[in-house]
């Protein structure tokens with residue numbers, strides 16, 4: 001498999017490139033950045049080769065400027081992690097507008113030259129996924145975003161810690177926006193196949209505290225260590241692996257929702273359970289939610305539709 005990481009000089013892009021290089025199914029990795037960051041990429045490449053030598057792996061790592069997208073067309077997938085950081089005065093919408101310009105440029109260039117898949121990581125991820133879909137004109141199965149997959153991992157950890165079980169025994173997901181209107185689906189969370197709501201001590205489960213803590217998780221990591229990297233990069237590798245092996249797992253990614261979920265007007269990219277395979281998103285899984293979860297999800301889709309609309313003309 002050949003993968004391209006645009007934004008590979010950044011925190012997540014470089015960590016992701018390192019983790020991908022260790023995966024058996026990866027043959028080539030293209031590290032892409034702006035001209036001014038190419039030196040940094042050289043350092044990333046050298047560091048990864050040291051790690052490969054130590055771990056008995058090999059992969060071909062190439063460096064490209066973002067002005068030569070036409071050389072990336074052998075990629076099975078192009079992952080975009082480029083984006084400006086939100087500074088103190090910037091609203092979420094300001095960031096969306098700034099990053100939409102970057103994503104527009106990359107998506108148009110990719111589609112002009114290549115037939116591949118686009119995996120969006122840059123924030124606000126649902127809005128950037130929408131922008132990439134619109135500007136590339138690709139089929140919606142081939143443009144998707146990290147969505148609430150990482151938030152779902154955070155939910156999983158919180159459940160495991162509360163019930164004192166192994167993290168891997170927990171199945172849980174968050175749907176909606178990767179942001180303030182996200183909705184953790186407690187109705188479908190389970191431990192070892194047992195719905196958490198049927199477990200002893202569930203009545204003390206601090207759902208809203210956990211929801212608030214997941215909403216601020218990224219910000220807290222930023223404050224403590226200047227940005228998350230292991231979590232997002234590992235979550236991205238999960239998805240790449242699922243596609244490489246055609247695993248057809250159900251993950252919660254940002255995808256373009258139309259009328260797949262009854263009663264919900266889509267027209268926005270939003271985190272929903274999807275079946276993930278070799279071609280990208282195989283299908284959206286319209287799972288049944290509790291009424292209150294459904295209403296919260298509907299509101300989240302409305303929020304995202306507004307954001308998506310506001311970057312349409314950029």
Ligand SMILES: NC(=O)c1ccc[n+]([C@@H]2O[C@H](COP(=O)([O-])OP(=O)(O)OC[C@H]3O[C@@H](n4cnc5c(N)ncnc54)[C@H](O)[C@@H]3O)[C@@H](O)[C@H]2O)c1
Nearest residue numbers: 007009010011012081082083084121122123125146150232
């Ligand atoms: N979806 C998620 O769950 C999730 C989680 C964490 C971070 N993120 C997002 O991932 C993105 C990358 O995060 P990071 O911590 O690696 O950030 P970073 O600042 O370390 O890296 C950003 C990258 O974007 C590049 N860049 C900045 N401005 C650019 C421009 N105008 N044109 C082209 N490239 C530009 C930088 O050179 C760098 O390579 C951010 O948008 C962040 O918010 C998403």
